[in-house]
Amino acid sequence: MATTTAAQRRQEARQEYDAFMAACPSRQLLDRLSDKWVGLVLSALADGERRYSEVSRRIAGVSQKMLTQTLRNLERDGILIRSITPSVPVRVGYQLTPLGESLLPVVQAVKDWAEAHMDEVDAARDHYDEVNRRASSHG
Amino acid sequence: MATTTAAQRRQEARQEYDAFMAACPSRQLLDRLSDKWVGLVLSALADGERRYSEVSRRIAGVSQKMLTQTLRNLERDGILIRSITPSVPVRVGYQLTPLGESLLPVVQAVKDWAEAHMDEVDAARDHYDEVNRRASSHG
């Protein structure tokens, strides 16, 4: 039947693409690494095991929900280990696995690049905004 | 006046924190780098200047809106240059700046880590899901 519309065909093509992209190894992990709090959690655990409340205080601005979610995702990915001491009150510690530690220098490299080039980026933004502001009001 | 509620005070504290966080150099750039399409755009331009349509075809799944938005942000940050040839039809090319090229190895490092450790992460996920599935149905 020729009842497939152009929109339907485009939709199908997009789904095939999505399946391809979902199968792409680096994309899956890049998505996880860009999870907003992952970098900070990794940094918080760089020096060894920390309790939930310690991580929470170190990162400060993170909500309970997002911190737990991030920690669970990283645990699931084998980046960190969650260990529960069944005392009262219960004590929960998080520490990086060897896999997590291997990721640390990569995250650090991104952070280092950011800190090293922040001035350049700021200058570029100011310049861009200036030029753009003039262009908007030039008549 | 003592009409400030606990919620209000918490809100103010949060805003102070946000201002502090917003001022943190690495966070601003980490946010930009995690913009979903940034990595792919950078890779697409790794070999030199490309036209808009070339980049679009290389990345495939990206919508016109997101591609343009990503390119504009990166241009604003001084990561790439946009050059317009006023022919008919107009021809627009994008190429990395030296700053953008300095970022390339960092992005590549993340991608390399992802590809190198994808198997471990997959195995960890399977294990986690397996254990979790059992825990859910153990009684």
Place this chain on the structure above:
DNA sequence: CCGTATCCAAAAGGATACTG
């Protein structure tokens, strides 16, 4: 060819209340 503008759906993320 290379966009911009608008509308709308989905996902991310915070606030709050409650639990073992």
Place this chain on the structure above:
DNA sequence: CAGTATCCTTTTGGATACGG
């Protein structure tokens, strides 16, 4: 202490139509 569950706002991103 260390969460879970729910509600609600904000953000993100795709579809579509239109402009230079």
